[in-house]
Amino acid sequence: MTPANTATVERLMVDLLALVEPVDWSTIRYQDTEAWDSLVHMALVTDLEEAFGVSLSDDDIMTMEDLPGVLAVLEAHISNATPG
Helix, strand or coil: CCHHHHHHHHHHHHHHHCCCCCCCHHHCECCCCCCCCHHHHHHHHHHHHHHHCCCCCHHHHHHCCEHHHHHHHHHHHHHHCCCC
């Protein structure tokens, strides 16, 4: 994952979760963070799919419990993408 891609993901999460920067990402987890409920999770999925041109599976969505999980899912999709 490039620094620019990581920054994009962080920006999406900061905006959706209304986080105050600087963010201690080790404390931000799906359903442990008050603002990160199932509706916000699906909004994050939609924003990520649009921003990165990917389609996330149910398994992908369930894996995205924190920033490292989100980045790992996206990295797998981006590295498997073939130029069209």
